Amino acid sequence: MTFRAPVRDIAFALNVAGHGDLAKASFPELDEATIAAVLDAAGAFTTDVLAPLNRIGDQQGASHRDGKVTAAPGFAEAYRAFAEQGWNSLSAEPEHGGQGLPKAMELAVFEMVHAANMAFGLCPMLTQAAIEALTLHGDERQKRLVLPKLVSGEWTGTMNLTEPQAGTDLAALTTRAEPDGKGGYKLYGQKIFITWGDHDAADNICHLVLARLPDAPPGVKGISLFLATKRLVKDDGSLGEANALWPASIEHKLGIHASPTCVMMFDGAQAELVGEVNQGLAHMFVMMNAARLQVGVEGVGIAERAFQQALAYAQDRTQGKSAWTGASPAPIFDHPDVRRTLMLMKARIEAARGICFMTGVLADHARLAPTPEARASAKARQELLTPIAKAWSTDMGVEVASMGVQIHGGMGFIEETGAAQHYRDARIAPIYEGANGIQALDLAGRKLGMADGAVMDALCAEMAMTAEALTERADLTEAGRRLAEGVRALEAATDWLLANRGTDSAAGATPYLKLAGDVIGGFVLARQALAAAGSDDPWMQARLPLLRLYGAQVLAGAGGLAAAVTQGAAELEAVGAEALGG
Numbered sequence: 001m002t003f004r005a006p007v008r009d010i011a012f013a014l015n016v017a018g019h020g021d022l023a024k025a026s027f028p029e030l031d032e033a034t035i036a037a038v039l040d041a042a043g044a045f046t047t048d049v050l051a052p053l054n055r056i057g058d059q060q061g062a063s064h065r066d067g068k069v070t071a072a073p074g075f076a077e078a079y080r081a082f083a084e085q086g087w088n089s090l091s092a093e094p095e096h097g098g099q100g101l102p103k104a105m106e107l108a109v110f111e112m113v114h115a116a117n118m119a120f121g122l123c124p125m126l127t128q129a130a131i132e133a134l135t136l137h138g139d140e141r142q143k144r145l146v147l148p149k150l151v152s153g154e155w156t157g158t159m160n161l162t163e164p165q166a167g168t169d170l171a172a173l174t175t176r177a178e179p180d181g182k183g184g185y186k187l188y189g190q191k192i193f194i195t196w197g198d199h200d201a202a203d204n205i206c207h208l209v210l211a212r213l214p215d216a217p218p219g220v221k222g223i224s225l226f227l228a229t230k231r232l233v234k235d236d237g238s239l240g241e242a243n244a245l246w247p248a249s250i251e252h253k254l255g256i257h258a259s260p261t262c263v264m265m266f267d268g269a270q271a272e273l274v275g276e277v278n279q280g281l282a283h284m285f286v287m288m289n290a291a292r293l294q295v296g297v298e299g300v301g302i303a304e305r306a307f308q309q310a311l312a313y314a315q316d317r318t319q320g321k322s323a324w325t326g327a328s329p330a331p332i333f334d335h336p337d338v339r340r341t342l343m344l345m346k347a348r349i350e351a352a353r354g355i356c357f358m359t360g361v362l363a364d365h366a367r368l369a370p371t372p373e374a375r376a377s378a379k380a381r382q383e384l385l386t387p388i389a390k391a392w393s394t395d396m397g398v399e400v401a402s403m404g405v406q407i408h409g410g411m412g413f414i415e416e417t418g419a420a421q422h423y424r425d426a427r428i429a430p431i432y433e434g435a436n437g438i439q440a441l442d443l444a445g446r447k448l449g450m451a452d453g454a455v456m457d458a459l460c461a462e463m464a465m466t467a468e469a470l471t472e473r474a475d476l477t478e479a480g481r482r483l484a485e486g487v488r489a490l491e492a493a494t495d496w497l498l499a500n501r502g503t504d505s506a507a508g509a510t511p512y513l514k515l516a517g518d519v520i521g522g523f524v525l526a527r528q529a530l531a532a533a534g535s536d537d538p539w540m541q542a543r544l545p546l547l548r549l550y551g552a553q554v555l556a557g558a559g560g561l562a563a564a565v566t567q568g569a570a571e572l573e574a575v576g577a578e579a580l581g582g
Contacts, residue, residue: 003051003054003308004043004047005112005115006115006304007040009350010039011039012528013350013354013357014035014104016354016528016531017104017354017357017361017524018361019357019361022102022104023035023102026364027102039108043112045081045082046113046115046116046117047116049082050078053072053258054116054421057072057074057075057120057258058258059257060072060257061258062199062258064198064247067247067248068198068200069198069250069260070199071199071200071258071260072119075199075258079123083202086099087113088127088151088152089152089153090105091103092131093135098151102361103363104360107294107357107360108357110128110297111300111301111353114297115302115304117258118259119257120258120259122195122259123156123196123199124153125295126156126196127150127153127156128290128294129286129288130150130157131147133284133286133287134150134227136283137274137283137286138227138274139272139274141235142227145235146227146233153202154204155202155204155206156199157208158195158206159195159284159287160191160197160210161173161191161210162193163189163190168434168438170223171218171219173189173210173223174212175187175191175209176212177211177224178213178214179213185273186244186268186269187228187245187266187268188266189211189266190265190266191263192263193251194262194263194264195260195261196262197247197260198264203239204230206227206230207227207229208225208226209228209266209271210223210224210225210226210280210284211224211226211280213277216277223278223281224275224277225274225279226273226280227272228245228269228271230245243269243270244268245266247260247264247265248262248265249262249263253428255423255424255427256425292387292389293363293386293390296352296390296392296393296394297356297393299393299396299397299398299429299430300353302397302401302426303349303401303426306419306423307349307400310342310403310404311333311342313408313417315331316331317332318330319335320332338407342407343546344549344550344553344554345400347546347549347554348396348399348400348550350524350525350528351396351520351521351522351550352517352521354521354524355389355392356393358524359385359389362379362381362385363382366382380455381458383450383455384448384450384456385520387440387442388439388516390434390436391430391436391440391513391517394426394429394430396517397426398426401419401423401426404419404422404423443512443513444513445509453494456490462523463483466483466527467480467483467484467526468484469526470530473533475533475544476533476544476547479529480526482552482556483519483522485555485559486515486522486555486558487519489559489561489562490516490519490562492562493508493512493562493566494512496508496565496566503569504568507567508568511565515558515562515565518554525546526547528543529543529544529546531543
């Protein structure tokens with residue numbers, strides 16, 4: 001169960017995603033040595049401090065007693081070390097105490113955090129989302145008193161959206177906010193599934209809560225966003241008495257046991273409005289979009305952890321005869337199907353990592369590019385890629401973790417090896433922060449409709465050019481052909497969706513997202529292979545067979561996925577629940 005932060009893989013993927021060019025253009029003080037030093041230090045911290053707590057957190061978890069939550073053993077101390085070393089403040093604005101580094105670098109660091117200890121990583125991940133929301137929509141008092149404490153990590157943040165009757169459909173939420181007559185509000189209601197909703201790792205917890213004012217219009221147009229802290233914050237920044245909010249319980253879950261998922265009660269909790277009245281959902285989407293990209297990276301991280309363990313086990317476990325040397329007994333790594341599985345795991349991880357980092361680099365360009373046109377172009381592609389980064393990467397995380405269990409065989413089904421934990425932990429990522437089916441609907445609906453499909457068209461044209469570049473090398477010609485076929489399938493599916501809106505589009509949304517992720521993942525691996533071509537370093541040379549394998553085993557299926565996209569909804573309408581149930 002040993003773990004080593006994949007610093008070299010991450011640095012290479014960042015560079016191919018364009019981070020080096022970004023740094024030169026917008027972060028001139030961020031040279032290669034500094035980037036390397038940050039990644040090396042993050043790798044050391046996650047490997048030495050966070051990874052050893054992963055198994056303890058799974059076995060013992062967080063605990064709830066007398067209305068308070070205690071973090072899993074070692075987690076509070078690890079969190080304080082995390083904050084003290086500055087990992088919480090990487091991309092935050094310097095005016096609020098942040099380091100002002102690129103968002104892409106923060107994603108790279110957090111991939112290592114999630115790989116080392118996914119349950120731990122959820123706490124600072126939600127804090128990052130709260131930082132973004134208050135940076136954009138907080139008032140002067142919130143930015144002066146609350147935001148610096150979140151940036152430093154002295155306080156943590158949460159999102160409070162879901163209620164028992166209101167999950168994806170937030171129009172059904174009933175938590176209410178009543179004016180207190182003093183310029184503030186009091187919150188009443190219950191929220192569920194609140195990640196790190198209570199704990200003893202930080203001095204205060206800042207809850208961003210969706211609620212309705214008494215005169216609010218119905219539906220999502222009547223939702224406002226409020227800030228309610230666990231302990232009240234005085235005007236001088238010191239902490240006052242406990243607020244009227246508390247965790248009623250923590251959920252018993254399939255995985256991420258060390259992440260306290262709380263049922264939160266608000267009974268007259270003092271709160272402040274964040275942003276504008278009845279604009280809460282729009283303001284909260286700032287948090288959700290930030291968290292969605294982070295969850296995509298989380299999928300990459302848990303897949304990396306599962307892959308490392310599977311690779312180590314395949315080299316240690318001996319069984320049968322080697323297919324290449326004839327030695328017996330041989331490590332199961334020498335069985336063709338086991339090696340194929342491991343290479344496919346690796347290829348999928350690198351593809352998802354590249355998609356997430358590419359999206360992070362675009363987020364930085366959307367803020368910092370020198371012209372309005374360049375910023376708008378980067379923003380549009382970032383928005384297109386975000387649901388793919390979240391959904392495709394987290395589905396990949398589950399698949400790779402499952403493949404890791406399979407490589408362990410029967411021992412993978414035994415809890416003591418730890419392979420099962422990765423599978424259990426991975427399974428939540430396709431569900432929270434916008435279930436993957438919702439991400440697919442967002443992609444097939446709103447995102448494809450941007451500029452009448454021109455954003456996806458531009459990406460497809462760029463991918464087609466990369467496919468052509470592959471065919472200029474004899475050792476990558478077949479991979480280039482596979483990528484070109486995948487791009488054509490994606491273009492055809494895109495055109496069909498744009499011409500068939502409504503129920504038919506919704507029916508094809510999930511296979512469309514998978515198709516888009518598969519093809520864009522191939523594009524990422526193609527760029528990596530071209531960057532590595534000509535190197536005599538075996539580590540770099542491995543990028544070429546990874547692309548070729550991905551082309552034959554993933555991109556080859558693009559035509560079938562396109563057929564699934566364009567089937568429409570008629571067959572779904574034809575079969576009711578009674579027929580399915582017999």
